[in-house]
Amino acid sequence: MKKTDIILCAAILAGAAVWLLFLSIKTSDNLTAHIYIKGDLHASVDTSNTAELYDTGTNLVQIESGGVYMLFSTCRSQDCIRMGKITRPGQMIVCLPNRVIVMLDGAGEAQYDAVAG
Numbered sequence: 001m002k003k004t005d006i007i008l009c010a011a012i013l014a015g016a017a018v019w020l021l022f023l024s025i026k027t028s029d030n031l032t033a034h035i036y037i038k039g040d041l042h043a044s045v046d047t048s049n050t051a052e053l054y055d056t057g058t059n060l061v062q063i064e065s066g067g068v069y070m071l072f073s074t075c076r077s078q079d080c081i082r083m084g085k086i087t088r089p090g091q092m093i094v095c096l097p098n099r100v101i102v103m104l105d106g107a108g109e110a111q112y113d114a115v116a117g
């Protein structure tokens with residue numbers, strides 16, 4: 001095998017590995033974060049291809065690949081901060097004093113349940 005052939009092979013393998021990684025990320029992180037403030041839906045953010053901070057005015061919601069958590073809150077109890085990161089459809093973070101709700105949904109649950117049986 002010539003040196004150029006080896007380099008070409010390595011490049012193709014590396015490309016395939018990246019592509020597989022990309023596919024697995026796409027299928028496992030199909031989550032949408034819905035942010036409600038005082039009962040109204042203010043934002044729906046796809047978590048799979050973003051990393052952003054959403055400011056509700058009272059709370060800072062960190063949205064990142066595969067999960068969402070409350071980064072900051074003005075509430076006295078700080079219960080919403082203690083709930084930590086939610087990563088599965090149907091899970092939610094509630095800040096009662098500030099009336100902020102962050103909810104996850106997506107196709108991830110159906111896929112996960114199909115695999116788990």
Ligand SMILES: [Zn+2]
Pocket residue numbers: 073075077078079080081094095096097098
């Ligand atoms: Zn709170």
